[in-house]
Amino acid sequence: MMNCKLRHFFAFICLAFLSCSCKKTFSVLPSTDVPAGFDSVIQIKKWLTIGPFEFDTITGSPETSFFYEDLKPYGIEEGEQIDDAAVKKLLRKGAGVFISDEITLMTRLSKYVSGSIENKSNFYMIAKVNSAQNQDVTLMIDGAHSYAGWLNGEKLIEIRRKYSTTKTTEHFLNVSLKKGENIFFFKVNRGTNLVAWDLFCAIAPFHEAGRLFRVNYAGDFVVNPLVTDSLEIYAGPYMSGKVEVVDGEDKTVAEGSFHNQNFFVISGLNRLPAGFYKTILIVGGEKMEEMIFMGEYNTYAEQATVDAAKFTGSSSSMEDVKAALHVANHFKDMSVDMHSPSDIRYRNRNKVFWGYALNRMLHHAVPSTQIMTYRDEDGNSGEFIFYNGNRQRQNVPLAIIVPCALSGESLLEDWYVSHLELMEADHALASQYGFALALIYAGGKHYSAEKTEKEIAAIIKRLVKEYNIDQNNLFLIAECEGGRRALVQLSLSSGRFAACALTSPITLSRGSEEEAPINLIPRMGNTPIVITHGINDDVVPLEESRRFVEAAQKQGLPVEYLETGESHNSINKDVRRFAFEFFSKIIQTGLALQ
Numbered sequence: 387m388m389n390c391k392l393r394h395f396f397a398f399i400c401l402a403f404l405s406c407s408c409k410k411t412f413s414v415l416p417s418t419d420v421p422a423g424f425d426s427v428i429q430i431k432k433w434l435t436i437g438p439f440e441f442d443t444i445t446g447s448p449e450t451s452f453f454y455e456d457l458k459p460y461g462i463e464e465g466e467q468i469d470d471a472a473v474k475k476l477l478r479k480g481a482g483v484f485i486s487d488e489i490t491l492m493t494r495l496s497k498y499v500s501g502s503i504e505n506k507s508n509f510y511m512i513a514k515v516n517s518a519q520n521q522d523v524t525l526m527i528d529g530a531h532s533y534a535g536w537l538n539g540e541k542l543i544e545i546r547r548k549y550s551t552t553k554t555t556e557h558f559l560n561v562s563l564k565k566g567e568n569i570f571f572f573k574v575n576r577g578t579n580l581v582a583w584d585l586f587c588a589i590a591p592f593h594e595a596g597r598l599f600r601v602n603y604a605g606d607f608v609v610n611p612l613v614t615d616s617l618e619i620y621a622g623p624y625m626s627g628k629v630e631v632v633d634g635e636d637k638t639v640a641e642g643s644f645h646n647q648n649f650f651v652i653s654g655l656n657r658l659p660a661g662f663y664k665t666i667l668i669v670g671g672e673k674m675e676e677m678i679f680m681g682e683y684n685t686y687a688e689q690a691t692v693d694a695a696k697f698t699g700s701s702s703s704m705e706d707v708k709a710a711l712h713v714a715n716h717f718k719d720m721s722v723d724m725h726s727p728s729d730i731r732y733r734n735r736n737k738v739f740w741g742y743a744l745n746r747m748l749h750h751a752v753p754s755t756q757i758m759t760y761r762d763e764d765g766n767s768g769e770f771i772f773y774n775g776n777r778q779r780q781n782v783p784l785a786i787i788v789p790c791a792l793s794g795e796s797l798l799e800d801w802y803v804s805h806l807e808l809m810e811a812d813h814a815l816a817s818q819y820g821f822a823l824a825l826i827y828a829g830g831k832h833y834s835a836e837k838t839e840k841e842i843a844a845i846i847k848r849l850v851k852e853y854n855i856d857q858n859n860l861f862l863i864a865e866c867e868g869g870r871r872a873l874v875q876l877s878l879s880s881g882r883f884a885a886c887a888l889t890s891p892i893t894l895s896r897g898s899e900e901e902a903p904i905n906l907i908p909r910m911g912n913t914p915i916v917i918t919h920g921i922n923d924d925v926v927p928l929e930e931s932r933r934f935v936e937a938a939q940k941q942g943l944p945v946e947y948l949e950t951g952e953s954h955n956s957i958n959k960d961v962r963r964f965a966f967e968f969f970s971k972i973i974q975t976g977l978a979l980q
Contacts, residue, residue: 417515418430418515420517422519428589431487432487433485433487433511434485435484435511441508448576449531464536464571465534465539489924491953492586494583510571510572511572513569517566518565521563523561523589525542525557525561526589526957529545529572530574530576531577532547532548533545538569592623599621601959604807606807607676613655623648626669627668628667629644631663631666633661658680660679683734683738684718686741687718690711690741736806754774757771757772757798763844769827770797771809773823774853775816775822780854782822782853782856791831808959811960815966818966819969826842860883861883861972862887863887864888866890869893873891873893877909887915889918890918890925891903893931893933904933908941912943912944914945916968917948921950923953926954
C-alpha cells in the first residue's frame with residue numbers, strides 16, 4: 387500500500403514537473419514513444435494516475451461508483467485532455483496525483499492505496515504516446531472489474547463486470563495514431579474485487595497482434611459456446627475471415643464469412659440436432675478451432691449422468707468417467723453472474739470443454755484432453771489431466787507439468803479447470819512438438835514431496851501401460867513454486883527424468899518440509915535443466931535462478947540459463963515453447979535416458 391510519505395513524495399514530483407513546465411500543455415504527462423515501422427509490442431507503463439476517489443458506502447457501492455464522474459468537480463471531463471492547471475487544482479484540493487511506472491505486466495493500482503480500501507474505487511490514468519508518423523496500430527487492452535478508455539478524446543471501449551482472466555490481451559482495437567502527441571485516458575474501477583484493480587494497455591503492429599490473438603484465443607474465440615440459435619465469433623484484430631461449423635462426421639453444416647468487422651454472427655443454427663460441433667475460424671491464413679454445444683446443456687448433463695451409471699469398462703476407465711462426470715456437473719451447478727458477459731462465457735466454455743470430453747469417454751472414444759485417475763503404491767487415489775494429440779505414434783515422450791501451490795481439495799474444482807486458455811496453449815505446443823502432457827495436482831493444499839513422487843510414479847505407470855508413452859523420455863515442466871517442487875522431485879528420483887524446464891523457479895527459500903533446491907544439487911544426478919527468468923520479475927527475484935545456476939554449473943550439473951525481458955507473467959500464452967524446444971534437442975542429440 388502507498389503510505390502518506392510516499393504519496394506526498396509523488397505529489398512533490400508532480401509539482402516539480404509543473405514548476406518547470408514553462409506553460410507547456412501536458413508537461414506532466416509521462417510519454418511513450420512509438421517509432422515508425424516498429425515490429426514488437428510496446429506497453430504503456432508510465433501513467434499520470436489520479437485517485438483513488440472515495441464513495442459513500444451507504445448510498446453507493448464499488449460497482450455503481452464506476453458511473454461517478456469524480457473529475458468533474460475539478461473542471462475535468464472524462465476522456466478529455468488534461469493540462470497543468472487542472473493537475474495543479476487536483477493537488478491543491480488534496481486529490482491523489484502521482485506517476486505510476488510498473489515493471490509488471492499489469493499496472494496494479496491496489497499497491498497505491500493507503501488505509502481502508504472499502505470506500506475507494508475509481509482511478510484515472512492518463513499518458514502521452516508520441517508517434518513518429520501517422521500509423522495504424524492495434525491496441526491490446528485488459529483491466530479490472532470495470533474500465534473505460536479514450537484515445538484523443540474519442541471513447542474506444544467500456545467494459546463492465548469483468549472477472550479476472552489470464553489472457554492480458556482481452557480486447558484488440560485497431561486504431562490510427564496521429565503523428566506527434568496522442569493522449570490515452572483510462573478510468574479503472576475495482577468492483578467488488580479488492581485485489582484485481584489493474585490495467586494493461588499496449589500498442590502492437592497488426593501482424594504481432596494477430597499472432598498473439600491466435601495464441602491466446604486458441605479454443606476461445608466463440609463468444610457463446612452454448613448455442614441456442616446464433617453463433618457469435620470474436621476475431622480480435624482481424625477484420626475479415628471465414629467461419630465453418632462441422633459436425634461429428636466432419637461435415638460442414640453451417641458457414642459464413644465476415645468483412646470490415648471483427649465480430650461475426652451465424653444465425654439459424656437451431657435447425658441442427660442437439661449435440662457438440664466444432665467451430666473453425668480462418669483468419670490470416672490460419673485455422674483456429676473450438677467446440678460448441680447446440681441445445682439445452684442441462685438436458686445433456688442429466689442424460690450423461692444416466693449414461694455414466696450404465697457405463698462398463700475396465701475399473702480404471704470407470705473411475706475416469708466418474709471423475710469426468712464430477713467436472714461436468716461441477717460447472718453445470720456453478721452459479722453465474724448473469725450480468726457479467728465474461729463470467730457467462732468462462733462458465734459455458736468449461737461446460738462445453740469438459741462436457742465434450744465426458745461425451746467422448748461415454749462413447750468409448752478417447753478425447754485429446756481427458757480427466758484420468760490413478761492409485762499410488764499406498765492405495766491413495768487421485769486425478770490428473772492427460773493430453774495426447776499424438777495417439778497414432780509409438781513411444782510418445784511425456785512432459786509432466788508440476789503445479790504451483792494450489793489451495794483446493796481436488797483437481798476437479800481447482801486451478802486447471804479454470805485456466806483453459808493456459809492449458810490449451812500448452813496442448814498446442816505439445817502437439818506441435820510431438821509430446822503428450824500430464825498435468826498433475828500434487829496433493830493441492832495437502833502437498834508433500836513424498837506424496838507427489840508417488841503420484842508421479844503411479845501416473846507414469848498407468849500411461850506407459852495403456853498409451854504409447856516412452857518411459858525413457860519423461861520430462862518435467864514447472865514455474866515459480868512449482869519449479870521448486872520439480873527440482874525437489876529431481877533430487878528424489880533423478881534417474882527417472884530425461885530433462886527439466888523451469889520458469890522463475892524458487893531455489894533458495896525452504897519449503898515447509900523440503901530443503902532449498904540449491905542444497906539438493908548433488909542429489910540431482912546429471913539431469914539436463916533449462917531455466918528462464920524475467921529480469922522484471924517482481925514475484926521471484928532473479929537471484930533465485932542466478933545463484934542456483936552458478937552453484938549447479940560449479941558442481942557439473944548441465945544447466946542452460948536465459949534471462950528474458952518479461953515480468954513474472956507474460957503476454958504470450960505459449961511461453962513454454964522454450965521447454966519443448968529444449969526437450970526436442972535432448973531427444974534428437976541422444977541425451978535422453980537409454
